Amino acid sequence: xxxxxxxxxxxxxxxxxxxxxxxxxxxxxxxxxxxxxxxxxxxxxxxxxxxxxxxxxxxxxxxxxxxxxxxxxxxxxxxxxxxxxxxxxxxxxxxxxxxxxxxxxxxxxxxxxxxxxxxxxxxxxxxxxxxxxxxxxxxxxxxxxxxxxxxxxxxxxxxxxxxxxxxxxxxxxxxxxxxxxxxxxxxxxxxxxxxxxxxxxxxxxxxxxxxxxxxxxxxxxxxxxxxxxxxxxxxxxxxxxxxxxxxxxxxxxxxxxxxxxxxxxxxxxxxxxxxxxxxxxxxxxxxxxxxxxxxxxxxxxxxxxxxxxxxxxxxxxxxxxxxxxxxxxxxxxxxxxxxxxxxxxxxxxxxxxxxxxxxxxxxxxxxxxxxxxxxxxxxxxxxxxxxxxxxxxxxxxxxxxxxxxxxxxxxxxxxxxxxxxxxxxxxxxxxxxxxxxxxxxxxxxxxxxxxxxxxxxxxxxxxxxxxxxxxxxxxxxxxxxxxxxxxxxxxxxxxxxxxxxxxxxxxxxxxxxxxxxxxxxxxxxxxxxxxxxxxxxxxxxxxxxxxxxxxxxxxxxxxxxxxxxxxxxxxxxxxxxxxxxxxxxxxxxxxxxxxx
Amino acid sequence: xxxxxxxxxxxxxxxxxxxxxxxxxxxxxxxxxxxxxxxxxxxxxxxxxxxxxxxxxxxxxxxxxxxxxxxxxxxxxxxxxxxxxxxxxxxxxxxxxxxxxxxxxxxxxxxxxxxxxxxxxxxxxxxxxxxxxxxxxxxxxxxxxxxxxxxxxxxxxxxxxxxxxxxxxxxxxxxxxxxxxxxxxxxxxxxxxxxxxxxxxxxxxxxxxxxxxxx
Numbered sequence: 001x002x003x004x005x006x007x008x009x010x011x012x013x014x015x016x017x018x019x020x021x022x023x024x025x026x027x028x029x030x031x032x033x034x035x036x037x038x039x040x041x042x043x044x045x046x047x048x049x050x051x052x053x054x055x056x057x058x059x060x061x062x063x064x065x066x067x068x069x070x071x072x073x074x075x076x077x078x079x080x081x082x083x084x085x086x087x088x089x090x091x092x093x094x095x096x097x098x099x100x101x102x103x104x105x106x107x108x109x110x111x112x113x114x115x116x117x118x119x120x121x122x123x124x125x126x127x128x129x130x131x132x133x134x135x136x137x138x139x140x141x142x143x144x145x146x147x148x149x150x151x152x153x154x155x156x157x158x159x160x161x162x163x164x165x166x167x168x169x170x171x172x173x174x175x176x177x178x179x180x181x182x183x184x185x186x187x188x189x190x191x192x193x194x195x196x197x198x199x200x201x202x203x204x205x206x207x208x209x210x211x212x213x214x215x216x217x218x219x220x221x222x223x224x225x226x227x228x229x230x231x232x233x234x235x236x237x238x239x240x241x242x243x244x245x246x247x248x249x250x251x252x253x254x255x256x257x258x259x260x261x262x263x264x265x266x267x268x269x270x271x272x273x274x275x276x277x278x279x280x281x282x283x284x285x286x287x288x289x290x291x292x293x294x295x296x297x298x299x300x301x302x303x304x305x306x307x308x309x310x311x312x313x314x315x316x317x318x319x320x321x322x323x324x325x326x327x328x329x330x331x332x333x334x335x336x337x338x339x340x341x342x343x344x345x346x347x348x349x350x351x352x353x354x355x356x357x358x359x360x361x362x363x364x365x366x367x368x369x370x371x372x373x374x375x376x377x378x379x380x381x382x383x384x385x386x387x388x389x390x391x392x393x394x395x396x397x398x399x400x401x402x403x404x405x406x407x408x409x410x411x412x413x414x415x416x417x418x419x420x421x422x423x424x425x426x427x428x429x430x431x432x433x434x435x436x437x438x439x440x441x442x443x444x445x446x447x448x449x450x451x452x453x454x455x456x457x458x459x460x461x462x463x464x465x466x467x468x469x470x471x472x473x474x475x476x477x478x479x480x481x482x483x484x485x486x487x488x489x490x491x492x493x494x495x496x497x498x499x500x501x502x503x504x505x506x507x508x509x510x511x512x513x514x515x516x517x518x519x520x521x522x523x524x525x526x527x528x529x530x531x532x533x534x535x536x537x538x539x540x541x542x543x544x545x546x547x548x549x550x551x552x553x554x555x556x557x558x559x560x561x562x563x564x565x566x567x568x569x570x571x572x573x574x575x576x577x578x579x580x581x582x583x584x585x586x587x588x589x590x591x592x593x594x595x596x
Numbered sequence: 597x598x599x600x601x602x603x604x605x606x607x608x609x610x611x612x613x614x615x616x617x618x619x620x621x622x623x624x625x626x627x628x629x630x631x632x633x634x635x636x637x638x639x640x641x642x643x644x645x646x647x648x649x650x651x652x653x654x655x656x657x658x659x660x661x662x663x664x665x666x667x668x669x670x671x672x673x674x675x676x677x678x679x680x681x682x683x684x685x686x687x688x689x690x691x692x693x694x695x696x697x698x699x700x701x702x703x704x705x706x707x708x709x710x711x712x713x714x715x716x717x718x719x720x721x722x723x724x725x726x727x728x729x730x731x732x733x734x735x736x737x738x739x740x741x742x743x744x745x746x747x748x749x750x751x752x753x754x755x756x757x758x759x760x761x762x763x764x765x766x767x768x769x770x771x772x773x774x775x776x777x778x779x780x781x782x783x784x785x786x787x788x789x790x791x792x793x794x795x796x797x798x799x800x801x802x803x804x805x806x807x808x809x810x811x
Contacts, residue, residue, distance in 0.1 A: 419655075422680060423605050429707040430611025434618035436709065452707055459704050463681060472681050476656035481685050484809070488737035 027079055035079075035092070039072040042099050053106040060259070064102045067262045071095030074270030081277065086143025087136070091269060094132040101125040124166040130194060130234065131158035134201055136269050137227035141276065151204055158197055165190050191238045198235045202228050215312070215360040222275065226268035233261035283311075283367050291374045299382040302375055303329055306355075309371050310364075314342065316356040319383045321390060326354060329382055331389025347372055353379050396574065400507075403572040407510045410470040417466040422459060429455045470510065478502070479509045479536065483516055487534060490520045492527075492549075498536040504543065508595045511573050512536065512545050515591045518566045519547035526561070527551020527587070543595040548588040555581040563589070597716055600636055602627045602647035602662070603678075608703075612646065615706070619713045630662050637666060637673070644674040644716055648703075649686065657686060664693045674719045678703045682730045688805050691724065695798035699725030699761070724761030724801045731759040734808035746788050754781040759804045763797045 027035075043065060050061040075092030082088060104122030135158070136143075138151040145152035168186055176182045205228045212220060237257045244253070290309040294302065307315040318326040318334040326334040336344060336356055343362055345355040361368055372379070429452060436448040466472065474482035480498050487494040503509070516534055523532045530551035537544050557564045557579070566589075567577040575593035599621050603609045606628075613623045624640045627633050630651050637645060645666060649659035663675045676699040677690055687700045699719050705727055706712040715725045735744070735756055747755065750771075757767045768778045785791075791803050 418680060419605070423607050426680075426703050426707070427605075427607035427611035429704065430608075430615040433707060433709065434611075434614035437618035449709065452709075456704050456707055459707075467681070473683055476654075477683070477685060481683065484685075485683070485733070488733050494737075 027083070032076065032080060036076060039069075039076065039092075039096070042096065043069050043072075046099050046102050049103055050106060053103075053108055055107045056105070056255075060255070061102075063259055063262070064105075065099070067266055068095050068098035068102065070266050070270050071098060074273055078273055085141060086139070087141060087269070087273065088143075090132065090136045090139070090143050091273075094129065094136060097125055097129050097132055101129055120170075123169055124162060127162045127165055127190075131155070131162050133230070133265055134158050134197070137223075137231065137265075138201060138204060140223050140227070140269060140272070154197060154200055154204065161190070161193055161197070188242060191242055195235050195238050198231045198238075201231050202235075205231070213358070213360050215358055219276065219279070223268050223272035226264055226272065230261050230264040230268050233257055233264055237261055280364070280367065283364065284370060287367070287370045287374050290371055294375055294378040299378065299385040300329060302378045302382040305378075306371055306375055310357070310361060310368065312358045312361050314356075314358050315361075317379065317382065318354045318356060319386050320351060320354065321387065327386050327390045329386050331386050331391075331393050333390075345372075347379070353383055399572045400574060403511075403569070404507045407470070407507050410510075411475055411506070414466045414470045414472060414475065417462065417469070418472060422462055422466070425455060425459050425462065429459070471513070474509060474513050475506075479504060479512055482509075482513055483534065483536065486513070486517060486520070490524060492520060492523050493531045494520065495531070495533045497534070500536065500538045500543075504538075504595055507573055508543060508593050511569055511575070511593055512543060512591070514569060515545050515566055515577075515589070516547055518562050519589045522555060522561050522563070522587070523547075523549045523551060526555065530586070538595060541594060541596055543593045545591045545593070546588065548586065550586045552583070553581045553585045553587050554583040555579065555587045566591075597621045597643040597720065598624050598640070599716075600625045600627060600633075600640055600642045600645045602630070602633050602645060602651075602659075604628050604648070604651050608648060615712065616646075619710065621713070621716070630658055633662055633666065634669065637670070643720060644676060646676045646678065649677050649679040657689075660686060660690050663690060663698070667693050667698075672697065674716070675699070676701060676715060676719060676725070678706070682727060682733055684730050684734055684805065684809050687726050687730055688802065688809060691726075691802045691805065695724040695761070695801050696722045697724075700730065701725060701727045702729055705729070718761070718766070722798075723763055723766070724798050726759060726761045726801065726805065728756075728760055731756055731805075731808070734759070734805070744789075747785060751781050751785050751788075754778065755785055755804065758782070758785075758797070758800060759808060761797070761801050 046068070047061075047065055050065070054061045071091050072095030075088050075090070075095055077088070078085065078091055079088030101122060103118050104126055106118075108118065135145075135155045138155060139145045145155065165186075169183070169190075172180070172183045172186050205224050209217065209220065209224050237254050240257065241254045286309045290305055293305050297305065303315065303317045306317065307313055316328065316334070318328050318336065321327055326336065328334040336342070336354070341359070342356050343359040345357065345368065347353045347355060355368075355372065357368075432448055432452050432455065436445050436452070439445050439448060471482055471485070473485050478501075480501055483496060483498055487496045504512075516536075520532060520534070523530055527549055530549040532547060532549040535544075535546045535548075555561045555563060557567065563577075563579060570577045570591050570593065573593055575591055577592075578590045579588070580590075581587040599616055601609055601612050601616070601623055603612065603626075609626050609628065613626060616623055624642055625636045627636050633645070633647070645663075647659050647662060649657055651658040651662070659677050659679075663677055666673055666675060671694065674697040677686075678701055679686060680703050682702055690700055691698055697719050699715055701711075701715060706715070718725055735752070744752065744755075753771060754767060757770055762770065764775055764778045764782070768775045771778075789807060791800075791807055
């Protein structure tokens with residue numbers, strides 16, 4: 001059982017996908033400083049350029065720079081804090097791209113040498129923003145996409161579109177001129193393609209949200225909704241640009257929408273990322289709480305405490321037994337379900353416990369491990385507790401099996417006596433009777449008559465013997481008639497109240513019968529003149545047998561009343577016995593047997 | 597008398613046959629399985645059927661059902677049911693389908709000389725037979741509000757013989773008293789016990805047995 005991997009976007013089930021093979025380690029301090037310095041430098045440079053050459057309102061410049069800076073900053077933070085995820089690198093790339101593309105909208109003196117560079121590079125840099133943003137939105141939070149997923153194909157198509165646009169645009173501008181009709185048409189075509197891609201991206205985001213399990217949805221709703229909104233705003237920008245300005249893109253509505261789109265994009269990833277970090281911090285704080293809580297509760301509570309801390313109500317803890325199965329906290333056998341609704345995490349090697357949890361929890365592997373480490377001692381205790389309980393359950397089950405086997409054996413014995421020896425003796429008796437009538441001499445007849453009398457006595461004894469083993473009435477007709485017969489035959493006056501006329505589990509019937517028989521024998525022996533009441537009732541899965549008498553009382557488990565063996569017999573089938581026998585106050589024996 | 601024996605045990609069947617024949621009756625057929633009884637009775641037209649209560653498949657009380665089925669076809673058929681242990685519940689269930697000509701005895705009862713013939717005679721005459729051990733167990737049990745305690749010893753004896761299925765004549769003979777005395781006793785008994793009165797000796801067997809069982 002390997003731990004379930006972090007699920008990647010663009011794939012619904014990733015049970016068979018291992019963790020990313022290359023584990024990126026955190027960037028060293030030198031690299032971070034270098035990148036930070038470069039980032040700051042870039043920001044300053046763009047601001048300086050903008051102050052000099054940007055004809056647009058200052059807030060717009062500030063907004064553009066701020067957005068780029070946000071992405072750069074968040075990218076550096078993510079790169080440092082979540083090296084395993086590609087998100088950091090993507091955000092950094094997007095931020096740098098945004099900053100580099102900002103001058104594209106400035107108004108430079110025509111003819112200056114730098115202008116050509118900016119013009120040439122500006123266009124691809126501009127379009128690249130959208131491809132990078134799409135890549136970012138569709139691959140959040142891991143930054144990786146499976147090659148075969150629709151998301152990956154869409155992103156590849158976006159990058160391809162950027163490339164094609166650059167080349168085609170350069171060609172058209174070169175051969176026909178920047179303001180020519182083909183250039184305009186190319187622009188319109190490109191924008192339409194982007195609109196199409198954007199709509200597809202919205203659909204993919206919606207599909208991902210729809211497919212994700214409840215736990216993930218809560219965490220993903222912000223980034224996905226924001227990303228979706230940003231993309232829709234993107235569509236709106238291009239639609240208005242196409243519709244109104246015929247492709248020039250300077251209309252103020254388009255600009256406003258553009259700004260909104262960019263800021264929504266910021267919320268979608270950088271802000272969501274930081275909120276995610278905050279959430280994790282809080283979750284780790286909960287682990288601290290866990291330690292404190294576990295100190296004050298018993299082993300039973302480990303499971304619920306972990307479930308609460310990890311916010312996974314379906315969390316279960318199970319322990320491997322020596323026989324190879326699993327038991328839960330109560331020592332009961334535990335069957336892990338094999339479907340995708342739960343993930344298994346073995347703890348320790350060889351595993352001393354197994355955590356069964358919501359697969360979405362695999363996202364927070366660090367949290368999971370922290371919680372498990374905090375609960376290590378409590379888990380160990382719980383394991384011992386569970387194993388002891390399992391052994392106890394097995395001992396009780398074994399006792400029950402023994403009791404059942406013994407009863408079945410008795411039934412068989414009584415049957416064999418009844419069908420075998422008793423039948424034969426009767427047969428002999430009949431033949432003796434026949435013989436007697438054939439004999440002439442009265443002395444011979446008398447001898448045979450004596451033989452017959454002996455035989456009848458023997459049959460009577462055998463019958464009593466068989467009844468002592470297990471009464472035929474009990475086997476053939478059930479508890480009520482057997483108790484009726486028993487109470488009639490006993491030497492004590494008995495009031496019998498029994499309402500269950502249907503058959504029960506044979507071992508239950510036998511145990512109930514023996515309880516009454518033993519109790520009535522006690523009454524006969526120790527309280528001969530008393531009257532007894534026997535009540536049997538079946539309610540809510542339990543059979544209650546009560547034998548009460550108004551004799552002298554004083555019966556205990558060990559003073560020769562056979563009550564201890566009665567209690568043992570009842571215990572063997574999982575029941576309980578209560579005895580109330582105050583001296584001078586009568587005796588009351590109540591037995592409760594589980595009985596479905 | 598012409599008798600059919602129904603018992604799935606070979607030992608019992610053969611023993612019974614010898615005994616019955618020794619007592620002067622004729623065994624016209626011996627049946628081992630309950631399915632074959634109806635046909636044997638239809639073709640053989642016996643005076644009485646003697647049947648063991650325990651038969652396949654459950655070997656508990658199939659005999660009662662066989663007796664009830666036989667009586668449904670021929671209500672006047674004399675049937676004696678034999679059992680290896682005394683169960684009042686079987687007796688009452690058997691007699692519910694009409695007590696005349698129905699008997700319930702323990703197998704070892706008929707080991708005593710001529711008990712079988714006596715029982716058969718009573719049955720064929722339209723009477724009822726209930727094994728004294730069955731009745732005895734019922735009467736001996738001591739119960740709280742014991743209305744039996746209100747009966748005099750003679751009345752208790754009459755009650756016992758009534759439960760065994762004896763007719764008034766039979767009771768009079770057994771106790772060496774006159775028929776009138778028997779009648780008086782019976783009236784007193786029925787009044788004291790609060791039983792619905794019935795002159796018919798067959799119907800009252802069931803009433804008395806039921807009363808004794810429900811105490």
